[in-house]
Structures are given as structure tokens and as C-alpha cells.
Amino acid sequence: MGSNGLVNLAQMNSGQNGIVVEIQGGFGMTDRLNALGIITGKKISKISSMVGRGPVTIELDRVQIAIGFNMAKRILVEMGPKQ
Amino acid sequence: MKKILLVGNPNVGKSALFSRLTGVRTTVSNYTGTTISYTKGFMKLGGEKVEVIDVPGTYTLEPTSEAERIALKMLDDGDIVINVVNATNLERSLYLTLQLLERQIPVIIALNLWDDTKHRGIHVDLKKLIELLGVPAIPTVALTGEGIKDLVENIPKALSKKAPQRNRDERWTEIGSIIEQVQHIDHRHHTLLERLQDASVKPLTGGIIGIIVLAGAFFVIRFIGENIINYIFDPLFNRLWAPVILKLSSILGGSGVLHDIVVGKISGSEVNFVESFGILSSGFYVPLAMVLPYIISFYFVLGLLEDIGYLPRLAVLMDSSMHWLGLHGYAIIPTLLGLGCNVPAILSTRILESKRERFIASTLVSIAVPCAALQAMVFGLVGKHGGQYVAMVYGTLFIVWVLMGIILNHSLKGFSPELLIEIPPYRLPLWSTVLQKLWMRIHGFLAEAIPIILGAILVINILYSLGIFDAIVNITAPVVTGVLGLPKEAVTSLILGFLRKDVALGMLAPLALAPKQLVIASVVLAMSFPCIATFVVLLRELGVSGLLKSTGIMISSALIVGGVLNLIL
Numbered sequence: 001m002g003s004n005g006l007v008n009l010a011q012m013n014s015g016q017n018g019i020v021v022e023i024q025g026g027f028g029m030t031d032r033l034n035a036l037g038i039i040t041g042k043k044i045s046k047i048s049s050m051v052g053r054g055p056v057t058i059e060l061d062r063v064q065i066a067i068g069f070n071m072a073k074r075i076l077v078e079m080g081p082k083q
Numbered sequence: 084m085k086k087i088l089l090v091g092n093p094n095v096g097k098s099a100l101f102s103r104l105t106g107v108r109t110t111v112s113n114y115t116g117t118t119i120s121y122t123k124g125f126m127k128l129g130g131e132k133v134e135v136i137d138v139p140g141t142y143t144l145e146p147t148s149e150a151e152r153i154a155l156k157m158l159d160d161g162d163i164v165i166n167v168v169n170a171t172n173l174e175r176s177l178y179l180t181l182q183l184l185e186r187q188i189p190v191i192i193a194l195n196l197w198d199d200t201k202h203r204g205i206h207v208d209l210k211k212l213i214e215l216l217g218v219p220a221i222p223t224v225a226l227t228g229e230g231i232k233d234l235v236e237n238i239p240k241a242l243s244k245k246a247p248q249r250n251r252d253e254r255w256t257e258i259g260s261i262i263e264q265v266q267h268i269d270h271r272h273h274t275l276l277e278r279l280q281d282a283s284v285k286p287l288t289g290g291i292i293g294i295i296v297l298a299g300a301f302f303v304i305r306f307i308g309e310n311i312i313n314y315i316f317d318p319l320f321n322r323l324w325a326p327v328i329l330k331l332s333s334i335l336g337g338s339g340v341l342h343d344i345v346v347g348k349i350s351g352s353e354v355n356f357v358e359s360f361g362i363l364s365s366g367f368y369v370p371l372a373m374v375l376p377y378i379i380s381f382y383f384v385l386g387l388l389e390d391i392g393y394l395p396r397l398a399v400l401m402d403s404s405m406h407w408l409g410l411h412g413y414a415i416i417p418t419l420l421g422l423g424c425n426v427p428a429i430l431s432t433r434i435l436e437s438k439r440e441r442f443i444a445s446t447l448v449s450i451a452v453p454c455a456a457l458q459a460m461v462f463g464l465v466g467k468h469g470g471q472y473v474a475m476v477y478g479t480l481f482i483v484w485v486l487m488g489i490i491l492n493h494s495l496k497g498f499s500p501e502l503l504i505e506i507p508p509y510r511l512p513l514w515s516t517v518l519q520k521l522w523m524r525i526h527g528f529l530a531e532a533i534p535i536i537l538g539a540i541l542v543i544n545i546l547y548s549l550g551i552f553d554a555i556v557n558i559t560a561p562v563v564t565g566v567l568g569l570p571k572e573a574v575t576s577l578i579l580g581f582l583r584k585d586v587a588l589g590m591l592a593p594l595a596l597a598p599k600q601l602v603i604a605s606v607v608l609a610m611s612f613p614c615i616a617t618f619v620v621l622l623r624e625l626g627v628s629g630l631l632k633s634t635g636i637m638i639s640s641a642l643i644v645g646g647v648l649n650l651i652l
């Protein structure tokens with residue numbers, strides 16, 4: 001668990017759902033994520049993590065997005081119930 | 084002339100819609116001063132001829148990449164916008180739509196992929212959507228042409244809504260409220276394709292699927308290529324073309340400069356199509372019977388993988404390994420393309436974000452990724468001596484690819500950016516588009532390779548008969564013989580590698596090299612210098628200093644690796 005009782009995308013388990021609460025990045029990163037629909041308040045579910053600091057794949061609005069490990073670490077999520 | 088702009092997210096069928104509107108006569112242009120290209124065409128609108136421009140795909144008008152900056156600039160010159168929206172994913176698409184509605188330009192919406200909404204249990208209240216957005220919206224299916232006529236008829240009804248300027252949060256809130264009112268999704272179970280989709284990006288199952296796909300691709304490419312050679316081109320050349328060559332040979336007197344240029348060196352009653360080196364013998368046999376079959380099979384398989392949507396998944400699988408080379412997973416796409424031809428591979432490095440990544444990716448492709456033409460010749464010539472020698476060529480190039488990537492990653496300033504890509508759903512490919520794309524690529528190969536090969540053979544024959552090669556051979560002998568352990572005549576082939584790698588390898592055939600020497604020569608040919616076509620795109624993409632740097636790395640590493648192979652094999 002992260003500092004505020006939140007987890008980042010990399011820490012989340014596959015199959016879990018959550019709501020994006022914070023993107024800890026500069027404007028460049030935030031813009032790129034926003035453009036793909038990853039904004040605070042968005043419901044997401046995690047599909048998978050690749051081994052060895054590989055990318056995290058999430059699904060939101062019926063679309064899958066792969067996010068590099070270091071970027072995924074900076075996206076904080078409040079977890080919902082496990083499905 | 085009026086300009087109609089097609090604006091929309093990537094992967095929403097914008098290009099398919101574009102070709103529905105404009106037909107076949109379109110041109111691809113570069114936006115002035117950039118590497119971003121766009122497609123332009125024409126259509127009739129109420130008896131008037133208008134220009135249609137396919138603007139590069141973008142998610143937002145707050146530009147985050149060069150392509151998006153260009154999209155924004157192009158908007159200023161347009162008269163009407165057709166906003167292509169993914170009907171199965173309004174959440175994503177409407178952000179751009181709202182931004183467009185805030186501008187002073189008439190907009191009409193094409194709700195594309197409309198048929199997919201039904202398959203996927205997504206219900207969209209069209210009337211309500213039109214009411215909320217305040218501009219016309221027409222359901223379309225660009226792949227089948229459904230709704231296109233309706234769209235065209237409604238273009239004059241496009242409206243400029245001049246909505247008040249909003250900030251980012253206000254737009255997302257508005258989208259949330261629109262979605263609430265117009266969209267309803269049935270809950271349903273995952274289909275087989277969707278389960279396969281998830282399995283492809285999970286570590287264990289994804290790894291297994293990746294190995295099966297790549298091994299399967301290799302096997303199919305080999306199988307199709309071999310069989311086209313054995314059952315079509317070899318019989319054609321040996322039974323039909325060889326007698327013609329022999330007849331010509333006797334008409335031309337059996338020897339002499341003209342004879343050798345036209346039909347090559349022929350001894351006895353058999354034509355050796357690889358070694359004879361005449362324009363009508365090797366000049367047609369090498370590109371058509373040795374290389375073309377593998378071009379067909381390679382691009383057929385690659386086209387399938389592209390259209391099914393497997394490549395982004397491969398990028399996910401490869402991402403953490405690619406970080407060692409200073410790249411992220413997406414760089415696997417230029418690498419795979421390079422196995423066909425280095426030219427489109429280097430052009431496709433534009434999908435990478437930073438200049439550093441593009442330099443690393445282009446250099447790695449031109450050093451360590453052999454093109455299909457060269458590979459076909461490696462299979463044909465080196466493979467005769469046994470599969471282990473072919474494996475040595477590939478093994479060496481793979482090690483070079485990894486080591487060179489690690490070295491470049493550590494010696495160049497900067498860091499590797501993070502992967503961030505949308506993974507489109509698996510789709511069953513449309514055979515017509517797969518075959519159309521295959522045909523374009525085959526045509527490209529034939530149009531480019533054959534004239535250069537014929538010209539190269541002509542020039543080489545002339546240089547031979549003038550004795551110019553002898554002089555070069557003697558000057559370079561210490562390096563070629565001393566360092567690489569090749570006969571000194573092999574230098575002509577290494578030089579010719581600048582024109583075409585396939586013919587260059589073919590030139591080694593008459594030298595009767597030992598298998599070990601063939602391995603060294605193949606590796607050096609692959610690494611040393613890009614062919615002229617690659618050279619030109621490298622210059623365009625990297626600039627003069629980047630090209631010089633890249634070329635220096637290639638030549639020195641080729642000599643080092645060739646020398647090492649000579650010592651240890």
C-alpha cells in the first residue's frame with residue numbers, strides 16, 4: 001500500500017479494479033495519459049503486469065492500454081472490490 | 084477549392100473512410116519542414132470538386148506530439164471538418180469532438196465502426212447524441228461502405244457550434260454527462276477473442292503465445308518461400324528460360340564481352356543462374372527466383388500479424404528487454420519491418436518519441452537486421468552447406484544487435500522514454516486488404532530492385548572487363564585477406580553491397596568459399612554498409628552528422644566482428 005492508503009498501478013494485482021486518483025507527473029506525462037482517457041476519477045481495471053519491470057496493461061472504457069513500468073508507478077489508484 | 088478535413092483518433096478507421104470518399108487517386112505528402120505525412124484526395128460535392136485531407140490521427144487539440152501539432156495547424160486551413168468518431172468508444176472520441184466544437188469551423192460527425200456497437204452490446208441513442216452535440220452525426224461502417232452516401236449528402240449540413248471555450252476538466256465532466264444520457268452497455272461474457280487478448284499480455288501465457296506466433300511465422304515464411312522457389316520459379320527458369328539463354332549464348336558466339344554482359348559466363352550445356360552473372364541469367368534469376376518468393380511470404384505473414392493486431396502485444400512482451408538497448412517495446416516494430424526491408428523500417432522509427440531512440444533504432448536496424456533479400460540469399464547460398472552455418476549468421480547478428488544496443492544506450496546522453504500505447508482489439512483480417520497491402524509491397528520491391536540489379540550487373544561486367552576491379556582488389560587485399568580471411572576478390576562483393584545486398588552475396592558464389600568464409604562474408608555484408616536506398620532514408624531521418632556517425636559505427640563494427648569470427652570459427 002502507498003503512503004495515503006493508495007496503490008500505484010504497478011503494485012495493483014491483475015484483475016483488480018480501481019479509480020485513478022492522482023497522476024504524479026509533469027505536464028508532458030499527464031497530457032499523454034489524458035489524451036488516452038486516463039484522467040483522475042476514471043474507473044480502470046488491471047489486466048496484467050509483465051515480469052522484470054515490464055509494462056502494465058489496464059482496461060478503461062473497453063479499451064486496453066499498455067503503460068511502461070516507471071510511468072505506471074506514478075499513477076495512483078484507489079482500489080475497489082476484487083472481481 | 085474547398086477543403087474538407089477528416090479529423091479523428093488513431094485506429095478509428097479514418098483512412099478507410101478517406102478512401103471511401105475519395106477513391107483511388109490520392110497522394111501522400113509531407114507537411115512542409117516535417118516528417119509527418121498526410122494523404123490528400125478529391126471528391127465531388129454537389130457538382131463541385133473539393134479537396135479531402137486525411138489529417139494525422141490525434142486524441143486532442145492540445146498537442147502532445149509533432150503529429151498532433153501538425154493536425155492543429157491543418158485545422159486553420161480547412162472549411163469543413165468530418166470528425167471521425169469510434170462509435171464503440173465515445174468516451175475517448177468525444178474529447179476531440181468537444182474541442183472541435185469550440186472552434187469556428189463547421190463540423191459533421193461520422194460515427195464509424197457502427198456495426199461493432201451491435202456485436203459488442205453497446206447501445207447508442209443517436210437522436211439524443213445529435214441533440215446534445217448540436218451538429219449532425221451519421222452512423223458509418225467505412226469497411227463495407229455503409230452510411231457513406233448518407234454522410235456525403237449531409238456534409239453541407241455541417242454546423243459550426245461555436246461552443247464556449249472550456250478547460251480540460253469541464254470537457255471531461257461534459258463527456259461523462261453525455262455518456263450517461265446516450266450510451267447503455269449490456270453486460271456480457273468475454274468472447275474467445277477477448278480472452279485470447281488478455282492472455283497475450285500476461286507474462287506466462289503471453290510468452291507462450293509470443294513464441295508460438297514468432298516460431299509459426301518463421302515456419303510459414305520458410306514453407307511458403309521454399310515451395311514457391313521449388314515448384315514455380317526453379318522449374319520455370321530451368322525448363323523454359325535456360326534453353327533460351329543457351330540459344331542466345333550460341334548466337335552471341337559463346338564468349339566475349341557482349342556475350343558475358345547479356346547471358347553471362349556459360350560452360351557446357353547447363354546454365355548456372357547464380358554464378359554466370361549475365362543480365363538475362365543472374366539479373367533475373369536472383370531477384371525473381373531467389374528473393375521474390377521470400378518477399379511474398381514475409382510480407383504476407385507480416386501483413387496478417389499487423390491486421391490481426393498482434394504487433395502492439397509483442398511490444399508489451401518485449402518492453403523490458405528493449406529497455407536494455409535504450410528503446411522501449413514499440414521499437415520491436417521497426418525491427419520486424421527491417422527483416423523485410425530496412426527502408427520502411429527506418430521510416431517507421433518515427434513512431435518513437437525521442438531523437439535518441441530514433442538514432443539507436445535506425446542504427447541497430449541498419450547494422451544487425453538483415454533484410455529479406457539478403458536473408459533469402461543466405462538461405463540459398465550458405466544454407467547449402469548446412470543449417471548450422473545459417474544459424475551462425477543469425478546468432479552473430481543477434482549478439483551484435485544486443486551488444487551494440489547496450490553500448491549505444493550507455494554511451495549516448497539521455498534516457499529511454501516509457502511505453503504508452505493503446506492496444507487495439509484482435510480483429511479478423513479482411514483478406515482483400517491483406518492482399519492489397521501485399522501487392523503494394525511486392526510491386527515496390529520489383530520496381531525498385533530489378534532496375535538496380537540489372538544496372539549493377541552491367542556496371543560490374545564493364546568494370547571487370549576494364550580491369551578496374553583488379554586494382555581495387557590489390558589495394559584492399561591486406562584487410563580482406565588479413566583481417567577477414569576472405570579471398571581478395573571478395574572485396575568486389577563487399578563494395579557492391581552498397582547497391583544491392585542480394586546480388587553482392589550472389590557474386591561470392593563463383594569464388595567457391597568455404598562455409599566459414601561464407602558466414603564471415605554474410606555477416607560483414609549485413610553489417611558493413613547499408614544499401615543505397617537505406618543510405619538515402621538514413622540521411623533524411625538522421626541528418627548528415629547522424630548518418631556519418633551511424634556509418635562509422637557500421638564499418639568499424641563490421642570489421643571487428645568479421646575479424647573476430649575469422650579468429651574463432
